[in-house]
Amino acid sequence: MSAAFDSAEIRSVDAIDTRMTDALADLWNRALPADLAVTAAFVRYNVRPSAGVQRRLFVGEAGGVLAGAALATALYGEPAVNAHGEGWIDLVAVAPVHQRQGIGRALLAAAEAWLAAQGCTQVCIGAGPRPFAPGLPDPNDAVHFFAACGYESFETAWDMAANLAGYTPPDTVREIAGVVRPATPRHVDDLLAFLHREFPGRWHYEAQMFIADAGRLSDYMLLWTERGIDGCCLLTFPDSVRPIDRYYPYQLPKPWGQLGSIGISADRRGQGYGAALLDAGLRRLHDNGINGCVIDWTNRVDFYARFGFERYRSYSMLARPLP
Ligand SMILES: CC(C)(COP(=O)(O)OP(=O)(O)OC[C@H]1O[C@@H](n2cnc3c(N)ncnc32)[C@H](O)[C@@H]1OP(=O)(O)O)[C@@H](O)C(=O)NCCC(=O)NCCS
Numbered sequence: 510m511s512a513a514f515d516s517a518e519i520r521s522v523d524a525i526d527t528r529m530t531d532a533l534a535d536l537w538n539r540a541l542p543a544d545l546a547v548t549a550a551f552v553r554y555n556v557r558p559s560a561g562v563q564r565r566l567f568v569g570e571a572g573g574v575l576a577g578a579a580l581a582t583a584l585y586g587e588p589a590v591n592a593h594g595e596g597w598i599d600l601v602a603v604a605p606v607h608q609r610q611g612i613g614r615a616l617l618a619a620a621e622a623w624l625a626a627q628g629c630t631q632v633c634i635g636a637g638p639r640p641f642a643p644g645l646p647d648p649n650d651a652v653h654f655f656a657a658c659g660y661e662s663f664e665t666a667w668d669m670a671a672n673l674a675g676y677t678p679p680d681t682v683r684e685i686a687g688v689v690r691p692a693t694p695r696h697v698d699d700l701l702a703f704l705h706r707e708f709p710g711r712w713h714y715e716a717q718m719f720i721a722d723a724g725r726l727s728d729y730m731l732l733w734t735e736r737g738i739d740g741c742c743l744l745t746f747p748d749s750v751r752p753i754d755r756y757y758p759y760q761l762p763k764p765w766g767q768l769g770s771i772g773i774s775a776d777r778r779g780q781g782y783g784a785a786l787l788d789a790g791l792r793r794l795h796d797n798g799i800n801g802c803v804i805d806w807t808n809r810v811d812f813y814a815r816f817g818f819e820r821y822r823s824y825s826m827l828a829r830p831l832p
């Protein structure tokens with residue numbers, strides 16, 4: 510039984526400075542296994558301002574040292590992104606020596622109360638606008654903690670991975686009536702219009718955030734047909750604005766890369782465009798020397814398996830309603 514911890518010892522922090530991001534990275538790295546390590550730079554990226562986002566960090570201290578933390582995120586004015594009233598708890602971690610003393614529960618309760626006060630009607634673990642992960646990485650004893658705190662798993666998300674060193678296009682890739690090219694800065698409006706039309710939720714929001722973060726436009730690959738953009742996919746290289754540690758590629762051969770999101774216009778699916786776009790993205794990563802490549806946060810295991818990708822890591826997507 511836990512309960513040694515007095516919830517009054519939880520403090521809320523609105524301005525997250527560099528000292529705190531360093532402490533958060535250190536806390537995460539002590540609480541989670543080494544194959545889920547993060548850099549302080551990644552934590553700083555994840556607490557950058559984003560349009561419509563409000564964040565609040567809750568910390569528990571013991572003897573003046575950070576014993577645990579929970580980071581909560583609410584998003585306003587983007588109903589297509591959180592259509593079910595979701596708010597997110599991006600991370601909750603308690604240092605190993607302080608676990609099982611009620612700190613995690615007190616942090617979660619404080620973060621949930623803040624999200625409820627922001628008008629959120631449900632809370633998800635991970636999966637926010639700047640996620641550390643799409644959910645709880647499996648396997649993880651913390652699943653019992655979240656069950657004790659009222660969370661249920663509603664889906665499993667997969668990261669797939671492959672070594673692109675010897676990548677060759679599979680038979681499933683055929684000629685298409687279109688071309689795939691890296692985007693350039695003059696394509697910003699076309700890209701956003703395509704995403705607004707076809708993927709008006711998270712992917713459109715992510716592209717706006719990527720542009721606001723001064724992301725390199727050529728990290729987007731665009732599928733052009735006779736009527737304009739009909740598909741896009743986003744790549745991550747070691748020097749991209751999105752830190753590669755977001756994909757935890759450490760068991761894969763370096764250099765590391767990532768692909769996703771990837772999407773085709775609804776009325777053009779099932780005609781080989783997706784395979785052609787994916788192939789062009791993978792060839793570009795391969796041609797740039799990328800070996801270990803992650804395709805993250807997907808349930809299309811069979812589609813990516815055709816391109817040599819295997820299951821790499823799974824996440825339990827956890828949520829609970831807020832009163
Ligand atoms: C998950 C975590 C935050 C829990 O923090 P904690 O302070 O140890 O948890 P608490 O003491 O508040 O426990 C609350 C309840 O969960 C239960 N619980 C916590 N960890 C558990 C475990 N490993 N196995 C079974 N039950 C567990 C406690 O027994 C308690 O239940 P009770 O009130 O019925 O006794 C902590 O274990 C941790 O930092 N894990 C690694 C980080 C992580 O995986 N975070 C999720 C990714 S965002």
